[in-house]
Structure formats: C-alpha cells, structure tokens
Amino acid sequence: MCINDFVSAAINILGQKVFIIEFVQIVIKRDIISVELIMEKLTKKQLFEIAIKKHKILISIYKNTKQENLIIPIVRSGVELSLVSSGFKCQRCKSKDKLQLHHLIPRQVESYINNNIIYFCQRRYYENIIILCNSCHSKYHCFTDSAEKKCLAITKIESIKRKFGY
Secondary structure, rough: OOOOHHHHHHHHHHHHHHHHHHHHHHHHHHHHHHHHHHHHOOOOHHHHHHHHHHHHHHHHHHHOOOOHHHHHHHHHHHHHHHHHHHHOOOOOOOOOOOOOEEEEOOOHHHHHHOOOHHHHHHHHHHHHEEEEEHHHHHHHHOOOOOOOOOOOOOHHHHHHHHHOOO
C-alpha cells in the first residue's frame, strides 16, 4: 500500500501539514490493523477506482506545482493502472507473457506541444498506456530485433497483482 504518496498529495492539496501529519501518525500507530482490514475488504474494482483517483490527483498537483518528487509516483501509478485495466495481458492477442508498455501518444509529439508538463502528464496518464506482448509490440513498431529488454519484470507484475487483489 503506497499511503505515503497519497498522504503527500493530501498535504499539498490541503496545506494543513501539522494536522494531517498528526492524523497519519495516529492512524499508523493505533489503527494500522484496522486500515489493513478495511483494505482487505475492498473489492478489486474499489481498489482500482481509488488508484485512479490518486493518479488523477497526483497529475493535477504536478501540473500546478511542478514538484519533481511526484514524477515517479505518476509513472508508477500509470503503469499499474494500465496493467490492471488490461487484465494483465496483451490487449491485442491476450498473451500474458513478455508484456510491455505502449504509449498511444508517441514521443515525437513532444516537439509539437509547447508545454513539457502537459506532454509529460498526457503521456503518463494511464489511459494513454496500453499493454502489448513483445511480439505484438515489435510488429506495431516494425522492430527487426527483439525488444525483450522492454518487457516488464514478472516480479513487478506479480507485485501489482497482489496490490490490487488478483
């Protein structure tokens, strides 16, 4: 559970650092078991919806504040959400092996967008990322050599499955 990313977003939005930090410390110290029990009772759909809201909040904060520390959580949540929405399989052939990320907005578009922040956020938004297997991704881009180095690690995929209750 990446509660730290969400708490950071909440702190930045509300600007009430002392109150939120004290609240989080109380939750962590006294109610960690309760929080874990609540998370276990959430459905896959609820976990996914919460993650989408968090992803959108992080992007919104980044657009307004340009905080560099939000880049990694935005990229990570975009990858996680795209994997979950694809069912952890290639969106073309349904293979579950050698999965890769494919961005619908290509890198070449960056030179046409005057605002790098907007480009970054649009490219990393989870609905801009589709999951393809190595074979389908290679066919799409006409790779002549294997692109297996771009495959997502199995351990990473398994970790995301556990996080979302799969």
